[in-house]
Amino acid sequence: MVFTSDRLGLADRLGCQRHVRAGAASGRSTVHTHAARVRGARAAHGGKTQARIRSGALASGGMSDYDFEAMQRRWQPVWESLGLFTADGSGKPRRSLVDMFAYPSGDLHMGHAEAYALGDAVARFWIQQGYDVLHPVGWDAFGLPAENAAIRRGAHPAEWTYANIGTQAESFRRYATSIDWRTRLHTSDPSYYRWTQWLFLRFLERGLAVRKRAAVNWCPVDRTVLANEQVVAGRCERCGSAVTKRELTQWFLTITAYAEQLLDDMAELEGHWPAPVLTMQRNWIGRSAGAYLDFGPFEVFTTRPDTVFGATFLVVAPDSALAGSLCSAGQRPAFDAYVSRVRGESDITRTAAGRAPTGVFLGAHGRHPFTGEPLPIWAADYVLPGHGTGAIMAVPAHDERDLAFAQTFDLPVRPVAGTRDTDASPDFLAGMDREAATARLIAEAEARGVGRAGVTYRLRDWLVSRQRFWGCPIPVVHCANCGIVPVPDDQLPVVLPDLRGEALAPQDVSPLATVRDWVEVDCPRCGGPAERDTDTMDTFVDSSWYFLRYCSPAYGKGPFDPDAVGRWMPVDQYVGGAEHAVMHLLYVRFFTKVLRDLGLVDFAEPFRRLMTQGQVVLNGAAMSKSKGNMVDLGEQIDTYGVDAVRLTMVFAGPPEEDIDWADVSPAGSVRFLGRVLRLASEIGAASPAAADHAQRSTPGPTLHRGSPATSHFTELSRSSEPPSAHPVDSRELWITSGDPGLRRTTHRLLAAITELMEEQRLNVAVARAMELANAVRRAIDGGLPAGDPAAREAAEVLAVVLSLFTPYTAEEMWARLGHPPGVARAGWPRADPALVAETTVICALQVNGKLRDRLEVPADITTDDLTALALASPVAAGRTVTRLVVRPPHVVNLVVSGP
RNA sequence: GCCGCGGUAGCCCAACGGCAGAGGCAGCCGAUUCAAGCUCGGCUCAGUGCGGGUUCGAAUCCCGCCCGCGGUACCA
Numbered sequence: 001m002v003f004t005s006d007r008l009g010l011a012d013r014l015g016c017q018r019h020v021r022a023g024a025a026s027g028r029s030t031v032h033t034h035a036a037r038v039r040g041a042r043a044a045h046g047g048k049t050q051a052r053i054r055s056g057a058l059a060s061g062g063m064s065d066y067d068f069e070a071m072q073r074r075w076q077p078v079w080e081s082l083g084l085f086t087a088d089g090s091g092k093p094r095r096s097l098v099d100m101f102a103y104p105s106g107d108l109h110m111g112h113a114e115a116y117a118l119g120d121a122v123a124r125f126w127i128q129q130g131y132d133v134l135h136p137v138g139w140d141a142f143g144l145p146a147e148n149a150a151i152r153r154g155a156h157p158a159e160w161t162y163a164n165i166g167t168q169a170e171s172f173r174r175y176a177t178s179i180d181w182r183t184r185l186h187t188s189d190p191s192y193y194r195w196t197q198w199l200f201l202r203f204l205e206r207g208l209a210v211r212k213r214a215a216v217n218w219c220p221v222d223r224t225v226l227a228n229e230q231v232v233a234g235r236c237e238r239c240g241s242a243v244t245k246r247e248l249t250q251w252f253l254t255i256t257a258y259a260e261q262l263l264d265d266m267a268e269l270e271g272h273w274p275a276p277v278l279t280m281q282r283n284w285i286g287r288s289a290g291a292y293l294d295f296g297p298f299e300v301f302t303t304r305p306d307t308v309f310g311a312t313f314l315v316v317a318p319d320s321a322l323a324g325s326l327c328s329a330g331q332r333p334a335f336d337a338y339v340s341r342v343r344g345e346s347d348i349t350r351t352a353a354g355r356a357p358t359g360v361f362l363g364a365h366g367r368h369p370f371t372g373e374p375l376p377i378w379a380a381d382y383v384l385p386g387h388g389t390g391a392i393m394a395v396p397a398h399d400e401r402d403l404a405f406a407q408t409f410d411l412p413v414r415p416v417a418g419t420r421d422t423d424a425s426p427d428f429l430a431g432m433d434r435e436a437a438t439a440r441l442i443a444e445a446e447a448r449g450v451g452r453a454g455v456t457y458r459l460r461d462w463l464v465s466r467q468r469f470w471g472c473p474i475p476v477v478h479c480a481n482c483g484i485v486p487v488p489d490d491q492l493p494v495v496l497p498d499l500r501g502e503a504l505a506p507q508d509v510s511p512l513a514t515v516r517d518w519v520e521v522d523c524p525r526c527g528g529p530a531e532r533d534t535d536t537m538d539t540f541v542d543s544s545w546y547f548l549r550y551c552s553p554a555y556g557k558g559p560f561d562p563d564a565v566g567r568w569m570p571v572d573q574y575v576g577g578a579e580h581a582v583m584h585l586l587y588v589r590f591f592t593k594v595l596r597d598l599g600l601v602d603f604a605e606p607f608r609r610l611m612t613q614g615q616v617v618l619n620g621a622a623m624s625k626s627k628g629n630m631v632d633l634g635e636q637i638d639t640y641g642v643d644a645v646r647l648t649m650v651f652a653g654p655p656e657e658d659i660d661w662a663d664v665s666p667a668g669s670v671r672f673l674g675r676v677l678r679l680a681s682e683i684g685a686a687s688p689a690a691a692d693h694a695q696r697s698t699p700g701p702t703l704h705r706g707s708p709a710t711s712h713f714t715e716l717s718r719s720s721e722p723p724s725a726h727p728v729d730s731r732e733l734w735i736t737s738g739d740p741g742l743r744r745t746t747h748r749l750l751a752a753i754t755e756l757m758e759e760q761r762l763n764v765a766v767a768r769a770m771e772l773a774n775a776v777r778r779a780i781d782g783g784l785p786a787g788d789p790a791a792r793e794a795a796e797v798l799a800v801v802l803s804l805f806t807p808y809t810a811e812e813m814w815a816r817l818g819h820p821p822g823v824a825r826a827g828w829p830r831a832d833p834a835l836v837a838e839t840t841v842i843c844a845l846q847v848n849g850k851l852r853d854r855l856e857v858p859a860d861i862t863t864d865d866l867t868a869l870a871l872a873s874p875v876a877a878g879r880t881v882t883r884l885v886v887r888p889p890h891v892v893n894l895v896v897s898g899p
Numbered sequence: 900g901c902c903g904c905g906g907u908a909g910c911c912c913a914a915c916g917g918c919a920g921a922g923g924c925a926g927c928c929g930a931u932u933c934a935a936g937c938u939c940g941g942c943u944c945a946g947u948g949c950g951g952g953u954u955c956g957a958a959u960c961c962c963g964c965c966c967g968c969g970g971u972a973c974c975a
Contacts, residue, residue: 233971276903280970283902288974302975315975351973387974394975401973458974578969651923653912656904658968663911665924672923674938752921764913767922774922781940844918849956851918885955891917895955 066674068641071808076173078821079811085127085178085824087134087568096134096568097123098547098607100576100584103140104164108171110616110623111577113633114659117649117805118613118762119575120177124804125757127178128828134568136183136550137172139165142193143539144222144238147470147504154501157470161188171634175642176807178824183550187542188470192549194493195559196542197475199591201486202598204476208254209464211484215319215385216463218246223506224467225250227538228460229284229583234348242346245319251474251535252461255590259285259457262589265604273610274656277581284582286458291442293393293451295366295375298322301388301456304398305445306429306437310416311393312406314366314377315359317385318342326377328363335360335379342381350381357382357405369450370426380405388456462587464538469496469504469511471536479523479530488524494532510534543584544591547571547606558600565601574607578656581612611760614658616649631661643806644669650805651766673809676773676798679780680813683795686786689818738790745775746794747835753801754831762805769801792817800826845870846893847879861889870894 087094099119102112123135139161146157153160165186172179185192203209217226219236225248230237255262263285266278290303295314302308316323318339327335338360342350349355359380366375375393382401383392396406396413406413428444429437445451465474473494475487487494497518504511513519513534523530545559551568552561570592576584585607592606615622618629636645647669652659749772756765776794780786795817803810803823814823838859843866845853852875857866863886870876870884870892883895 274904276969279903283971286974290975300975304975355973382973382975384974392975399975401975456974581970651912657912660911663924665911668923671938678938763911764921767913770922777939842918846917846956849917849954854918883955885917887917891956893917893955 066641066670066677066809068643068670068673068808071812072174072176072642075808075811075821076176079176079807079824080173082822084822085133085135085180086182087132087180090132092130092132094134094567095126095131095572096136097126097573097575098136098550098571100574100580101138101140101543101546102168103143103145104161104168105145106164107167108175108633110631110633110636110661113175113636113645114616114649115575115577115613116172116175116177117646118611118655119573120646121650121762121804122573122575122611122757122760123178124807124824125828127825128800128803130827133178134183134550135178135180136185136547137169137177137179137181138183138185138546138550138553139168139187140539140543140546141165141186141188142471142536142542144468144470147468150470150500151502151504156498156500157504158188161470162186174637175646178807183553185546185549185553187472187539187546190493190495191554192546193472193542195549196472196537196545197487197492197494198489199545199559199595200472200537200541201475201489203253203594204486206594206598208257208594210252210254210461211249212252212461213247213249214252215245216248216250217243218248219243222468223508225463225465227463227540227583229462229586230538231347234346234351242348244346245343250463250465251533251537252463253541253590255462255587256457256459258590258593259287259459261593261604262459262586263287265589265593268605269610272608274578274612277578277585277610277612280581281586284459284586287455288457289453289455291438291445291451292389292454293369293445294449295369295391295393297326297364297366297377298391299389299451300391300393301454302393304395304434304438305441305451306432306434307395307398307416308368308370308393308441309426309429310395310397310414311368311375312396312412312414313394314375314391315380315383315394315402315405316362316377316391317383318360318379318381320385320390322390323362323379326362326364327379331361331363335362338379345381357401357408359405359409361409369445369448376411378405378409386460387458462538462540462590464541465535466538467508467510467535468506469499469536471539472542473512474533474535474537476533477521477523477530478533479526479528481528482523482525482530485523485525485530491524510536512536540584540587544587545595547574547588548595548601560600562600569601570603570605571607573609573611575611575613577615578612585610611655613655614653616659616661618660619662620660636666640666640670641673641808643673643809647673647766647806650762653763655760655762672770672773673806675777676802677809677812677816679773679776680795680799680816682780682786683776683791684816684818687789687792689792738793739779739784739788740790742775742779742784742788742790742794744835746772746790746797747831748838749775750797750801750829751831751836754828757804765801766805769798769805772798772801796826797829799823800829841889843889844891845873845875846891847875847896849893855892857889859889863888866892 097119099115102108108116120135123133126133141161146161149155149160150157169184187193187196200209217228217231218224219226219239219241221239221241222236225246226236226243231243234243235241236243263282266281269278288303290301291305292299292301293305293308298316300314316326318335319342323335323339338358357380359378359382362377362379364377366377367373368375382405383390394402394405394411395416396402396411397415403413405411429440432440442451442453446453473496475492475494477485477487479485497512497515499511499515503514512532519531519534521530521532522528548560548565548569549555551564555561555564588606592601593604595601596604616631617623618631621627621629623630633645640648644666648664648666649659651669652664749768753765753768756762756768772794776791776798780791784791795813799810799813799817800823802813803826807824810823811821814826815821819826840856841859843855843857843861844851845855853873855869855873857869861869866888867884867886870886871881876894879894879896881894882897885891885893885895
């Protein structure tokens with residue numbers, strides 16, 4: 001195919017429009033009812049205009065110049081044939097941008113649209129700057145919804161999953177993200193999960209995958225165990241049902257062994273990751289430093305060892321082995337009754353605020369490590385089995401919970417530190433503040449052999465077993481003789497059997513357990529009869545290493561090609577929702593550290609920079625099907641077009657803030673895009689594109705390697721340094737004529753946009769682009785000929801800038817300006833510093849800090865000149881200036897005495 | 900309760916400690932139109948949640964409150 005400016009001319013455009021209108025009309029009725037409902041739910045101001053735009057774009061016969069359907073239809077195949085977004089591995093500096101991959105539940109939704117619009121703008125900015133950019137795509141394809149859908153429909157989870165992936169892939173294409181499709185992966189493909197299993201076995205070898213019997217979170221609806229992180233306020237993160245406890249033997253990944261590193265390495269993320277995410281991780285890990293003290297039958301952990309002399313009793317978690325072993329025969333009936341009561345409580349009731357303390361005396365005593373005093377041991381549910389040693393020393397004078405308990409059960413209260421008269425502390429702590437006393441006490445305890453310094457974490461090991469089908473099988477075999485035997489690497493993957501429909505129904509054990517000829521295998525070690533592990537892995541395991549697989553998705557000799565990972569990783573920019581702040585992002589960081597220790601990668605942090613986008617909400621509330629306040633992405637795109645939706649997402653506000661769809665206006669975006677297209681038409685018609693560049697009519701396959709339509713912009717350097725590091729080069733073919741005022745505006749705004757993009761303040765960058773469009777319009781309406789070189793320059797800059805946000809419209813502009821397709825790689829224009837610099841500025845003249853006058857002064861005015869000018873001003877007349885603050889060239893403040 | 904983030908025109912949002920308004924939405928007026936819509940032009944609208952402080956000068960920095968959002972909650 002050959003694309004010349006002729007073929008992209010007006011006649012062709014009109015032809016396209018006719019075609020599209022016919023197509024749109026036939027598919028319209030179904031869309032319309034949905035759209036009408038959505039409009040009804042919205043604030044009145046949005047709805048009215050929306051209806052107008054709709055009829056304008058689709059039915060008014062081309063009155064509106066903005067025919068997004070035609071543009072989408074025209075440019076998508078052109079782009080694909082040009083291969084614009086293949087990371088080429090050339091010598092150019094490289095960058096990688098990874099969007100958190102999608103879970104394939106139906107089509108893409110508004111949240112995806114926002115994340116991908118933001119990430120894509122950054123990726124496209126880098127591409128324009130001449131970086132070799134890896135922007136991959138994949139699917140988080142295992143998981144419960146597919147399984148539940150399969151049960152309902154008597155189907156296999158793969159059918160639902162891959163059908164949805166197909167739909168989403170199509171939407172991705174339509175959404176015009178700058179994706180390199182060669183990277184595509186699905187975590188449910190055996191060629192992927194083979195390596196998830198392989199990695200699990202490496203964890204196992206290192207002792208980082210362990211089987212433990214423990215009280216674990218159990219979701220009674222999904223009938224599977226859950227990781228701590230998947231329990232939100234005592235409820236299942238997925239289905240919302242109250243989580244109960246079960247005593248089970250399960251696989252854990254020992255993330256707690258990395259707690260300290262996970263904490264320490266945050267130093268290198270500081271400033272590059274959003275502060276709230278780092279705070280949330282820190283809180284989740286929950287490091288607390290203190291001491292272990294020996295009270296005879298057991299140790300307790302405390303962060304306040306300095307209060308040990310106020311300890312009057314001990315409390316152990318009732319649902320711990322320790323409590324059972326300590327209980328005396330006499331107290332056994334009371335204890336057993338209490339334990340069964342506690343076991344029956346959900347975490348929700350157990351941790352409910354303001355409830356009366358409960359507990360039972362165990363009929364046993366411990367011994368105070370310093371005084372030797374016998375202390376009664378109680379079991380109470382306010383002590384949790386999993387934290388510290390599952391036992392505490394109770395210091396009722398110091399701790400509210402201990403005090404409440406002491407008062408309920410009439411136990412003594414003994415004041416310490418801070419209440420001098422009654423202080424029970426010994427001389428060696430006298431007069432010390434808390435910190436010193438803590439250190440001193442630990443030293444004393446160590447000297448006497450009754451304690452030691454210690455640290456505990458809130459973080460628990462990561463429970464990865466799931467009693468469900470649609471996940472990655474755990475690649476071990478249980479053998480009566482050999483115990484747990486890993487499946488040998490050369491027998492991976494352990495492929496899921498073919499189960500569908502009712503066979504997948506949850507039944508407390510994994511559906512895999514019922515497939516006897518899958519379960520029963522020969523032990524790889526002794527050859528005797530053995531059984532496969534029938535659980536599958538938490539899908540967060542799949543997503544803990546996928547970014548590495550992107551670099552070499554078909555690699556067969558390992559989870560990833562080390563050379564490719566060396567080239568592209570770690571990820572320069574990761575983009576996704578803040579809802580993954582503790583789960584996914586903690587697990588990926590953990591995985592990366594383990595892979596580093598395994599020698600598989602040479603970095604400890606997976607993502608250099610993180611952008612967490614806010615949510616798209618409607619009328620202040622999160623969208624949900626049950627509330628019926630869903631905004632459908634497909635309908636938005638059908639109504640306004642891809643570009644307007646993308647622009648609205650980016651322009652709505654700072655990326656990390658929520659977007660209330662009721663507050664924003666895709667219709668406004670449509671108007672703006674229509675304006676810039678008309679601008680491009682006028683200018684394109686009035687002036688030819690620079691001859692030596694515009695005539696290059698056959699871009700061909702080499703297009704992606706350079707800049708296809710150079711126009712006024714030179715090709716970017718291909719040296720190994722980032723392009724931005726290069727000074728302005730005299731080869732730049734900036735025009736030498738044209739309206740100077742407009743040119744200054746163009747270059748000033750271009751400089752601002754460049755800086756804003758680097759700071760990722762995308763909403764403000766868009767505002768500046770709008771300003772540029774307004775400036776050109778005003779200039780032309782004010783008498784500047786559309787053929788003026790400054791107008792063309794401005795329009796071309798605008799097209800390149802908009803290519804980051806609204807690819808179709810930008811490409812259309814580019815065509816109307818007479819260029820061959822490929823604005824996405826036109827190259828980022830460099831602002832001319834001479835034009836950016838202001839010659840004169842308005843200087844504010846303040847009196848006592850209040851604005852009193854404005855002076856137009858040269859931008860490089862000296863302090864002396866400005867001082868003289870200020871004092872000569874009428875506002876200074878008759879005043880006694882006691883102080884003069886001169887900050888050339890922007891402000892002068894006269895501090896005067898009297899009125 | 901604790902931790903974090905945020906309160907600027909009717910709404911969404913800008914503003915190196917230096918002229919509170921860049922951009923958009925909505926509204927109003929006008930041009931265009933047979934008319935409506937679209938389009939174009941113009942206009943109105945806040946003294947920055949409240950109270951102190953620092954400073955020549957505070958939306959911006961500090962302290963104390965109020966409100967909203969998010970996270971977390973017997974973690975010893």
